[in-house]
Amino acid sequence: METPQGGMTRRDMLGTSGMLLGAITLPGLGLDLAGGAGMQAGTKSGIGYFAQFGVTEDLIRQTLSEALSRGGDYADVYFQHQVSNSLGLEDGIVNRAHTNMALGVGVRVIKGDQTGYGYTEELTLETLKRTARTAAAIADGPAKPGPKGFRVQPIKATRYPVARPWEEIRPSEKLPYLISLNERMFAADPRVKKVTVSFSDSSSVVLIADSLGRLVEDVQPMTSLGLSCVAEQGGKRESGGYNVAGRCDIGFYSADRLERMVREAVARTTILFEAVQAPVGEMPVVLAAGASGILLHEAIGHGMEADFNRKNISIYSDKIGKPIAQKFVHIVDDGTQPGARGAINVDDEGNPAEKTMLVEDGILKTYLHDSISARYYGVAPTGNGRREGYQCAPMPRMRSTYMLPGPHHKDEIIASVKKGIYCTNFTNGEVNIGAGDFTFYVKNGYLIEDGKLTRPIKDVNIIGNGPKVLEKVDMVADDLLIDEGGWTCGKNGQSMPVSQGIPTVRVASITVGGRGTKG
C-alpha cells in the first residue's frame, strides 16, 4: 500500500512534538549490485574513495570558500555514496528485490545557531558552488576565508566487524538464507500459514570536510533480516515476527541467531492465540531485559537531545545536575558498541562517537550534542550529530541507549508485583518532548498475578510522563541486555538506526491502555 499522497501532516514536516520509534517493517525489496569500485575509504591521505567521482581537495576547498562567502561562522560538506539492497521472500519464492544507489553532497553553513543547507546529486564544481551559495545565504556579512588545506583525520575506532564488504556478496549467497528460514518456519509449527522474509544490506561511504580543514572518510555498513508469519488456529489468525540488525557482515547470521529468529517468530505469534485482554488503568509494570529499552528512548532519550534544550522546549531543559531517579539508575547513550545497529566510528559531522552519561547515580548529567548545541553550551561535542543522508542537515540523535545493571534480580522483581503486567516485545513508541508524555506499544507480555507470570497478553499501548515514570523506576535487575532488533528512530522527518537495551526493571505505576479488568 502506498502512503496517501499529500496526506502528510504538519507533524511530518515540522514535528518536534512527536518523535517516533519503530521496529523495522518489511521494506520494499532489493538486489545486489555488481561492478563499481570496492567501498574502501582511503585513510592515507587526501581524497580516497570519492576520487572516482571527480572529488578533489581543490573542489572541496572552493566549495567551502563559497559557503563562507557571506560570513558564515563554519561550513562543512558531506559526500555520500550509498548502495542499499534488499531481497524479499513471499509465498515461498524470493520474488522481489530492490537496489537503491544514492550519490550526493550536502553543504551546510552555520552562523551562530542558524543553519543554511543545500544539496545536489551533481558533483561538479559549478553545481557545488551554486549549492554552497544557497547555504551561504543564512548569513549576511563580509566573506570569511575557507580552509587553506585539509588534515585527514584517521578513523581510530573500528566498530564495524566486516571481513567481507557487502558489495562482494552476490545475491546467490543471500538467497539460501531466505529460503531456509521460510522452510524452517513452516516446519516449526503446522499453524504457520504465511511467511515473509526480508534481507537488507547497505554500505554507505561518507566524506566529511569542514572549514577548519578537517577531513574524514568512513564506510558504514548495515544489515538486517526480518521474519514475519501468519498463523491460524480454530478459525482465528494472528501475525508476528522477529527481526535482527547490526553494522556487520554476513557472518552476523550465525546458526544460533537464525535458529533464535525462527523460534522467537513462531513463539511470539502462536502465543497470541492464548492471549487475554490486557488490563486497563494504572498498575505496576515490569519490563523485560532487552527491547524494553524503548522506555529510555522515549521517556528520556529524546528529551535529552540538546537541540530541544537549546530551544528551551524540552521537559528536561532545566534539570541538568538535578536528581531525577533512584541512585541505582544510570542511563547511557553509547556509540561505541562494536556491530550494534546504533554504533558509529564518527558522527555525521566527523566527531568521534562516545559513550555519554545521561543519568549517573540518578542525577541528570549530559545532553546529547551536535556541534551547534555544543558551541551553544560551551562543551565538547558528544558525537551525536547524525543525519539520514546527504539530503539532510545533522541534528542531535541517539545511538545505542541503555540502562546499566542495578542491584535487584529478575525473579524478585516479578515476585514483588501482586497485580500488574510483564512486557517482553514492542513495536513502536512516541514522545511529546515538552509535555513529556510518551507511549510504547506492547506486542507480547503476560499478566502478573500474585507475583507470578500467568496468562499472555497482546497489543496494548502504555502511556506515561517521562520524568514521573523515571521517578517510579524502583527496581533494576542485574541482567542488562542490548536488543538485537532493527530499531529506527524518526525525528523531523529523518530516520536513523538506533539500538536500545535495559535490564529487567519495575515501574511502580504507569497507565496500561487495555480493555480487560481495571488495574
Added chain:
Amino acid sequence: MTMDTLLDIAQSAVKTALAKGAQEVAANLSRSRDVETVWRDGQLEKTQEATSRAIRLTLYVDGRYATVSSSDLRPQALEQFIADSVVLTRALGKDPHRSLPDPKLYAGQAKVDLQLADPRHEAFTAEDRRRLARELEAAARAVPGSDKILSVTGSVNDRSAESYKVHSNGFVGHRKDTSTFLGAEVSVKDPDGRRPEDTSYAGSRFGSELPTAASLGQDAARRTLARVGSKKGDSAVLTMAIDNRAAGRMLAFLLGPLSGAAFQQKRSFLEGKQGTAIGSPLLHLTDDPLIPKGFGSRLYDSEGLAARALPLFENGVLRNGYVDTYYAKKLGTAPTTGGVSNLVWKLGSKDQAALLADFKEGILVTSFLGGNSNGTTGDFSLGVQGFRIRNGHRAEPVGEMNISGNHLEFWKQLTALGNDPYPYSALRTPTLVFEGVQFAGN
C-alpha cells in the same frame, strides 16, 4: 536540465533495460525542488533549498522482478547500473504473477484539469518565505496569555515536482505539481513544570489559497495555551469525538488492511468481508483521485492505471480494496488501484461544536500519541490527548490517556460525522463521533 532531457533519459533507460535482456520495464524519472524556511524566536533558524532528481526502474527479466533506483544519472553510470540490475534480477526466483499492467487499463484517463501546479509558484521568493515565517511567530506572540510562551517556530515548506513515467508496453505519463505548507509550533510553560507544545498548519497547491500566516500563528498559540493544566482522567467507557485534524490517524488503520497484499497474505481483518457491514451505515467512503487541487489527485496511479473513483464503504458495507496488478493476479481478481488518492466522506450536517452539544459527557480527542493497530486482528490501542466534554461543551484539557478497541466493533459505534472535512490532508476526515469507547487513565 530540462524536462525534455529527463523524458529522454527515461525513454533511453527503458531502451537500455530491454537491450540488456529485460522483457518489460517501467521507468519513472522525477525532479523536485524543495525549500524549507524556519524562523524561531526572533531570528532565522534554518533555510534549506535543493533540486533533486532520481530514476526508478521496475524490471521484469525472465519471469523475475526487481525495482531499482538511483540518483546518479550520469549516462555511463546509469547504463552500467541498469546492466548490473538486469543481471542480478536473474538471480531471483521466478514468479508467474509479475508483469506490467494490461495496457487496456492505461486507457480512459479523465479529461479534467486537476490544477495541481500553481503557475505562480516560481515567483515565490526567499523574502516572501521569510516574511511569512516571521509573521507566524509574531501572530502567535500577540495572543492573550502569550507571556507563558517559551518558544515559537514558524516554518514555510514548499515544493515543486515534475515526473515522467515511461512503460515498455506503451504508457507515457507526465505530471507536475506544487504545494506550499505554512506552520507554527508553540511551546508554553505550564505551572506544573511541563512544556506543552502544539502546532497549527495549512497547505495548498496554490499559494494564494492558503489561510493567512497571522491566523495560523494565533491558532497555534491558542491550541497550545489550551493544553496548560492538562490532567489524566479516570479510566472509563465514554463517547469520543475525534477532531477532524486527528482523525486521519484512525482512518489509516482501516485503509492499511484494505490492500491487496494484506488480503492475499491473510494479514487483514477485512479479508473475505467484501459485501458485509464493517461499520455503521454512516461509514460511506469513496476514493476519488479526480478532485481538482487535491493532495492525492492524479490522472493515473503509480502503475499507470487510469484513475477513477473507487467505492470503499457504502452505508457501512465493504465494497473494494486497493488491489494492484500483482496482487490482483495472485488473488484472481481485477486490479483497482494500488494506493490511496483522496477520500470523500458522506458528511454530516453539523459542525464540531454542534456535534459536541449533543454529548452529555465524553472526550474530544485532538491528537494521538503513538500506539498501534494489529491489521490481522483489528485490535488497536492508542495514546490520546484532548478535552473533556461536559454538558455539551468543551471543558478542561486531558492527556496521558489511551483508547483501545477492535476495528470490527469500533466502526459500528460511529454515530455521527461533522460537516468539516479536514482540508490539509488527502484523507479529508471530518470530526468523527464514536460511542462506548474504552479510555484508560487513572
